[in-house]
Amino acid sequence: MNRDEIKKYLANESAQGILPGLDRIRELCRRLGNPQEDLKIIHIAGTNGKGSTGAYLSSILSCVYNKVGWYVSPAVIDEKEEILIIKKDSYNSFDQNKKTTELYQSFYLSDDVYEESMTEVIEAAEAMVQDGFESPSVYEIKTAGAFLVFKKEGVDVALVEVGMGGRGDATNVVSKSLLSVITPISMDHMQYLGGSISMIAGEKAGIIKEGGRAVTYQPGVKLESGGGTRADKRKQRIRDRIIATLREEVTVKEAGLFMVDAGALSVESMDLSKTVFTYKKESYNTRMLGVYQPWNAALAIESAIRLDIQPDIIKKGIETAVWPARFDVICKDPLTIYDGAHNPDGAMALNKSLKELVPGKKIYGIMGVFKDKAVDEIIRIVLPYLTDVTTVKAPGERGVDAEELKEAFRKINPWVTVEAMGDDIAKAVKAVQTRAKEDGACVVIFGSLSMAKDIY
Numbered sequence: 001m002n003r004d005e006i007k008k009y010l011a012n013e014s015a016q017g018i019l020p021g022l023d024r025i026r027e028l029c030r031r032l033g034n035p036q037e038d039l040k041i042i043h044i045a046g047t048n049g050k051g052s053t054g055a056y057l058s059s060i061l062s063c064v065y066n067k068v069g070w071y072v073s074p075a076v077i078d079e080k081e082e083i084l085i086i087k088k089d090s091y092n093s094f095d096q097n098k099k100t101t102e103l104y105q106s107f108y109l110s111d112d113v114y115e116e117s118m119t120e121v122i123e124a125a126e127a128m129v130q131d132g133f134e135s136p137s138v139y140e141i142k143t144a145g146a147f148l149v150f151k152k153e154g155v156d157v158a159l160v161e162v163g164m165g166g167r168g169d170a171t172n173v174v175s176k177s178l179l180s181v182i183t184p185i186s187m188d189h190m191q192y193l194g195g196s197i198s199m200i201a202g203e204k205a206g207i208i209k210e211g212g213r214a215v216t217y218q219p220g221v222k223l224e225s226g227g228g229t230r231a232d233k234r235k236q237r238i239r240d241r242i243i244a245t246l247r248e249e250v251t252v253k254e255a256g257l258f259m260v261d262a263g264a265l266s267v268e269s270m271d272l273s274k275t276v277f278t279y280k281k282e283s284y285n286t287r288m289l290g291v292y293q294p295w296n297a298a299l300a301i302e303s304a305i306r307l308d309i310q311p312d313i314i315k316k317g318i319e320t321a322v323w324p325a326r327f328d329v330i331c332k333d334p335l336t337i338y339d340g341a342h343n344p345d346g347a348m349a350l351n352k353s354l355k356e357l358v359p360g361k362k363i364y365g366i367m368g369v370f371k372d373k374a375v376d377e378i379i380r381i382v383l384p385y386l387t388d389v390t391t392v393k394a395p396g397e398r399g400v401d402a403e404e405l406k407e408a409f410r411k412i413n414p415w416v417t418v419e420a421m422g423d424d425i426a427k428a429v430k431a432v433q434t435r436a437k438e439d440g441a442c443v444v445i446f447g448s449l450s451m452a453k454d455i456y
Helices: 003-016 023-031 050-062 100-105 111-130 138-153 197-205 230-252 293-306 311-320 344-357 375-385 402-412 425-439 449-454
Strands: 041-045 067-071 083-087 157-161 179-182 213-216 256-259 265-270 275-279 282-286 328-332 335-338 363-367 388-391 418-420 442-446
Touching (some): 003 111, 003 138, 023 111, 023 138, 050 067, 050 083, 050 157, 067 138, 083 138, 111 138, 138 157, 179 293, 197 230, 213 230, 213 293, 230 256, 256 293, 265 293, 282 293, 282 311, 293 311, 335 425, 344 442, 363 375, 363 425, 375 402, 388 402, 388 425, 402 418, 425 442
Parallel strands (some): 041 157, 179 213, 213 256, 335 442, 363 388, 363 442, 388 418
Antiparallel strands (some): 265 275, 275 282
């Protein structure tokens, strides 16, 4: 099968939707010779920051190894970015004047490698059905394809990003890993993962292996004795529940848990070109923007330490890492920023980044979002920072209709200036940029990473 045929096949199979559980992927991988068992895997789960943390780690690891595999879920700009092969020093040799997307295009698989591996996986999936097994989901087929590609390509280490949750995610078919990395956890995908933060954290913690090691960062608030606002106390209680759940998992599995030392991180400077920060008395700088990036970087640093990577290599990897579509300046005139911000924690991080990096600017927001997100809460968080709003429909059936999203804004604030512009995202961006240029405003596109392919 060629790429187009594979794409059509997967599109036809996608009607199954999300199917948690490991029975199908176990059988599929068994028929492929269990390629995942021959890989050295770093497994990444969490709600926010998986991609950014993976970008830092892929940059660090590419300073050490000849070939690094990276399974990214979901694809943001191009479906080819789901399975990446990163060769030694790729980040270091990248021309910083070029677009970030050009670097990632150099990581894409050749058609031959992709077609050969995916055809083998699809044939195994069809044989399963003929033998009376339940048909694997599209995500399971892609996951098995990633494992097979990494084995055939002989990667030295593979970064494997969880699609949703952890315990029942197809990537958790792996029986061992070098490290389990758990990024900040918040309420997301509640219909699949559970309605409480402890239940969701339990699903994420499910990637931790027997006798393994896990590294995590979970943001909290430092409370003075008897002090703190109600919101601060609530945030700290949530963090305590998450950490307690993670500790329960590592206790049961006799694993080790290492945490980012929040007290050892301080931001020295931050602008639209780079952020300088100190962690455990070492100075680092990153080109990845957003107030949350030093924390994602610190998680990658702690992970690299557990992998016995030398400090100078870690520092170089942090400095050269890039990752598109996360508080990413995609245009300078007018200043246009793209940020996924698809859940409340992401929306709050976006607010803090706007306050820090574009103070005093009018902000024209463009929002598209999926139906299964906390839409009203995201709006309440971001709305006070927006001068006006344009709503669009995020791609696919999960996208909230632009008119419906417009009414959601008006329900929260009847006086907000908001316009619905349908599903032509590129057209909406151009229209808002034209107004912003005349008004000296900043354009911020947010709510879903799925819109990136229509913008970049």
